[in-house]
Amino acid sequence: MRNISGRQLLAAVIFLAATLVLTVQLINPTPVVVSVGDNGSDVVEAGKQFRYSDVGIITVAAWVMGASLLYLVLSVKRDSVLTEQSTSTPPAAPATQTGRTDRSVHLEFTDDATSPIERHRTHFDETTDRLDDTEREIYSMVLDADGEIQQRTIVADTDFSKATVTRTLDSLETKGLLERKRQGVGNVVVLQGSVPV
Structure with a gap:
């Protein structure tokens, strides 16, 4: 479960409060009261209307709600990108006997030199074990x-x-x-470059 920062929690509380204010204002417009008669003794409710102050509150609540939601979405996306980058960082180079980092170029020949088709065929059995019948047939x-x-x-x-x-x-x-990949009016289906682990 991902940790929630204090700012994200505050933005979530502001979002909920703004949503509540906006909902209450939209549901309860102000009634218009009209006095009828020569001496104003008869009072009649003519309907419900939004006053300028109601419209102002609705506008501010909607703006605050949108801004806090935007902040939440962007901060969650940023955190997930940072988490992905931190989990995919390469290991540090080994230290030499003198305690310095080895900066020499190290070439390692792996199956990356083979074509994607050969890699997929090499891992075919373990890959297709995870697929259902339809996926297996199309992949084959x-x-x-x-x-x-x-x-x-x-x-x-x-x-x-x-x-x-x-x-x-x-x-x-x-x-x-x-x-x-799009090709003319249709799609061409190709293997991805590497086999996922």
């Missing part, structure tokens, strides 16, 4: 097509509807396996 089709296939070809070559293919591709994109 893209691999069999050397990592690139038209979306309309997937629809034509399977028993799946366009909606099912679209939903499945959304899911596979979210999982970091495939991505769609």
Whole structure:
């Protein structure tokens, strides 16, 4: 669970208070009272209207509510970006015997030198274990097509509807396996560059 800062808590309280004030003002406009008769003895309520002071309160409450909500959204987004960056920072370089940081270039040959298709094929079994049947079939089709296939070809070559293919591709994109690129009037489905861990 993420910690909430004091400013975010204050902004949330201000947002709730402004929402309450705005709601009360909109629900309860001021009644207009009219005196009728020669001596003003008959008083009649002619309806409910917003006075200038009501409109001012509504305007200020709406502005405060919007500003506090904007602050909350931006601060939460900023915190999540900072959290992502702090979790993805590379490890520090190892220190040498003299206690200084080693600044030499270290080349390491890993499977990054292979193509995306080879990486996906290498990790195929562990990747497809996490997929349902529809996702597995579409993912396999893209691999069999050397990592690139038209979306309309997937629809034509399977028993799946366009909606099912679209939903499945959304899911596979979210999982970091495939991505769609616009090509002419349709989409081409390609493998993403790396296999997610």
